[in-house]
Amino acid sequence: MAAEATPGLLYLPELPGPGSSLLLEPADARYVARVCRARVGERLEATDGRGHRADLRLVEVRKGVVAEVETVRSDPPGRRAWVLCGAPEGERADWLVEKLAELGVERFVPVDAARGRWRRAADRRARWERLAIAGLRQSRRSRLMALEEPLPLAQALDRVPGYSERWLAEATGSVTAAGTDPAVEVAVGLVGPSGGLDPQERQAALESAFQPMRLAGARLRTETAAMAWAVWWSLRGA
Amino acid sequence: MAAEATPGLLYLPELPGPGSSLLLEPADARYVARVCRARVGERLEATDGRGHRADLRLVEVRKGVVAEVETVRSDPPGRRAWVLCGAPEGERADWLVEKLAELGVERFVPVDAARGRWRRAADRRARWERLAIAGLRQSRRSRLMALEEPLPLAQALDRVPGYSERWLAEATGSVTAAGTDPAVEVAVGLVGPSGGLDPQERQAALESAFQPMRLAGARLRTETAAMAWAVWWSLRGA
Numbered sequence: 001m002a003a004e005a006t007p008g009l010l011y012l013p014e015l016p017g018p019g020s021s022l023l024l025e026p027a028d029a030r031y032v033a034r035v036c037r038a039r040v041g042e043r044l045e046a047t048d049g050r051g052h053r054a055d056l057r058l059v060e061v062r063k064g065v066v067a068e069v070e071t072v073r074s075d076p077p078g079r080r081a082w083v084l085c086g087a088p089e090g091e092r093a094d095w096l097v098e099k100l101a102e103l104g105v106e107r108f109v110p111v112d113a114a115r116g117r118w119r120r121a122a123d124r125r126a127r128w129e130r131l132a133i134a135g136l137r138q139s140r141r142s143r144l145m146a147l148e149e150p151l152p153l154a155q156a157l158d159r160v161p162g163y164s165e166r167w168l169a170e171a172t173g174s175v176t177a178a179g180t181d182p183a184v185e186v187a188v189g190l191v192g193p194s195g196g197l198d199p200q201e202r203q204a205a206l207e208s209a210f211q212p213m214r215l216a217g218a219r220l221r222t223e224t225a226a227m228a229w230a231v232w233w234s235l236r237g238a
Numbered sequence: 239m240a241a242e243a244t245p246g247l248l249y250l251p252e253l254p255g256p257g258s259s260l261l262l263e264p265a266d267a268r269y270v271a272r273v274c275r276a277r278v279g280e281r282l283e284a285t286d287g288r289g290h291r292a293d294l295r296l297v298e299v300r301k302g303v304v305a306e307v308e309t310v311r312s313d314p315p316g317r318r319a320w321v322l323c324g325a326p327e328g329e330r331a332d333w334l335v336e337k338l339a340e341l342g343v344e345r346f347v348p349v350d351a352a353r354g355r356w357r358r359a360a361d362r363r364a365r366w367e368r369l370a371i372a373g374l375r376q377s378r379r380s381r382l383m384a385l386e387e388p389l390p391l392a393q394a395l396d397r398v399p400g401y402s403e404r405w406l407a408e409a410t411g412s413v414t415a416a417g418t419d420p421a422v423e424v425a426v427g428l429v430g431p432s433g434g435l436d437p438q439e440r441q442a443a444l445e446s447a448f449q450p451m452r453l454a455g456a457r458l459r460t461e462t463a464a465m466a467w468a469v470w471w472s473l474r475g476a
Contacts, residue, residue: 078455095333102462103454139456216341216472217316218377224340231469234454 007036008137010046011144015054021068029065032058043070049136049144051075075142080186081233082107082164084156086193087116088222096223097128101135101145103230106186108132109159110150113201116193116222118150153201157208161186168202168210169225171218189229194222245274246375248284249382253292259306267303270296281308287374287382289313313380317475318424320345320402321468322394324431325354326460334461335366339373339383341468344424346370347397348388351439354431354460356388391439395446399424406440406448407463409456427467432460 010028024032032038044056044067052072060066083105088096093110100108110118125147132145151159160166164186190210197205206212215228248266262270270276282294282305290310298304321343326334331348338346348356363385370383389397398404402424428448435443444450453466 099462099465102456102458103466104456138459139454141456215469216377217475218340218342218379220340221376224337227337227465228341228469228472231453231466232473234466235470235473237455 007032007038007044009140010044010056011049011133011137012046012054013048015046015048015052015072016069018054018069018072021059021066024065024067032065033061045140047136047142049133049142051077051142053142078104078143079233079237080106081230082109082160082186082188083226083230084109084111084153084160084188084190085226086111086113086191086197086222087118088226089194092221092223093118093121093124094127094131096226097145097147098131098135099227100230101132102139103227103234104139104141104143105145105230105233106143107146107148109148109156111156111190111193112150112152113193113195114198115195121150153197153204157204160188160208164188166190166205166208166210167213167229168205169215169220169229170212171214171220187233189226189233191222191226191229245270245276245282247378248282248294249287249371249375250284250292251286253284253286253290253310254307256292256307256310259297259304262303262305270303271299283378285374285380287371287380289315289381291380316342316381317471318344319468319471320347320398320424320426321464322347322349322391322398322426322428323464324349324351324429324435324460325356326464327432330459330461331356331359331362332365332369334464335383335385336369336373337465338468339370340377341465341472342377342379342381343383343468343471344381345384345386347386347394349394349428349431350388350390351431351433352436353433359388391435391442395442398426398446402426404428404443404446404448405451405467406443407453407458407467408450409452409458425471427464427471429460429464429467 016022038058040058040061042058046054046056051074053075054072055070056067057070059068083100110121112118128147132147136144163184165184166188169189169191190205215225220228254260276296278296278299280296284292284294289312291313292310293308294305295308297306321338348359350356366385370385374382401422403422404426407427407429428443453463458466
């Protein structure tokens with residue numbers, strides 16, 4: 001490409017099949033035509049965020065940007081991780097959402113705990129969706145991180161897939177770098193809110209087979225622990 | 239303590255010796271008296287950020303907060319890590335500084351690279367110092383992360399201690415979870431700016447014995463890669 005910048009992956013949730021043409025949304029059109037200065041005939045990559053990846057060819061860039069879908073393929077299912085996370089302080093969840101999406105976490109579940117509730121999750125939802133999309137595009141992944149509504153811990157634990165390995169981030173406990181059991185479908189990391197899980201909640205997590213895991217030699221903030229867990233998970237498969 | 243909140247570690251760069259009394263600075267005094275509601279006779283912990291940790295006893299909380307130093311001890315030297323980091327986009331360095339301090343990194347060296355320079359590092363310095371102190375207090379460490387001025391890569395490489403292990407974060411390369419050589423003094427992670435190191439810079443790093451290392455299965459942003467490297471280092475010693 002003669003582009004000024006390497007075009008990032010486009011996120012097109014309504015990706016049509018091969019042979020179709022589509023008019024890009026204004027933000028994507030501006031990005032392709034102005035930022036990347038792409039020209040007719042050049043190629044772009046796009047994903048629907050549900051595991052499909054498409055090659056597009058630009059057929060019009062002046063009056064609106066139109067691309068033709070040349071091929072669509074499915075990415076093989078990859079490793080899967082969920083993060084169940086108590087409320088951090090302030091606006092710290094914003095970057096956490098972005099970082100977890102970059103690291104390839106499949107699902108982010110905000111957990112309302114006795115010592116910390118998600119007060120502004122509804123207000124932040126649109127912003128989190130944008131951040132998750134930005135993380136997807138940055139890392140050129142084809143599966144968009146799912147963002148749940150906040151749930152009480154008991155309900156969040158009920159949602160955890162049956163055949164999963166489950167880790168509870170704590171300041172104590174040991175790092176268990178166990179080999180991945182190929183039958184495990186999902187790795188799940190649970191992090192308490194900034195005030196910590198209360199004893200009953202911790203007990204409920206242990207009874208749901210969560211194993212305590214220490215991520216650093218010192219206390220970490222909620223959002224730091226959640227990201228450190230995702231890095232740990234990511235490193236195991238790198 | 240009858241405190242409303244568990245008092246965090248105080249950061250007192252001018253920590254006097256045992257038997258001395260000191261008047262807390264207004265921000266610390268407010269924290270101790272108002273936030274924690276601590277009373278005369280209660281104890282606090284403080285550090286000078288240079289490896290010393292002190293037990294203090296409150297002797298006055300009404301007109302100014304005065305504490306007496308009861309004991310001062312030295313923490314044993316721990317594992318050491320430096321992060322050499324190119325400029326990320328926007329304000330992303332702020333949280334990176336906080337997170338690296340929380341994870342116990344010893345020294346943060348901003349690197350000016352051909353494809354990315356630190357433009358506002360001088361303006362941000364006071365803020366970064368506050369964030370490093372907040373990370374120290376949060377994680378209850380006794381050694382404050384050192385913040386260097388931005389340096390060109392060649393100069394930054396010259397500063398790296400001789401007997402160190404050196405890692406270059408890249409999208410390719412392999413994770414080498416080598417056992418720690420006990421003679422290694424410092425682990426050093428090098429991360430390029432958002433535009434990446436240019437070929438000459440990369441070559442200079444390789445010639446300085448930096449080993450390529452992949453931290454995730456996808457491209458990471460500069461600040462994400464720097465934090466992921468620090469988590470990797472932290473996990474090795476957890």
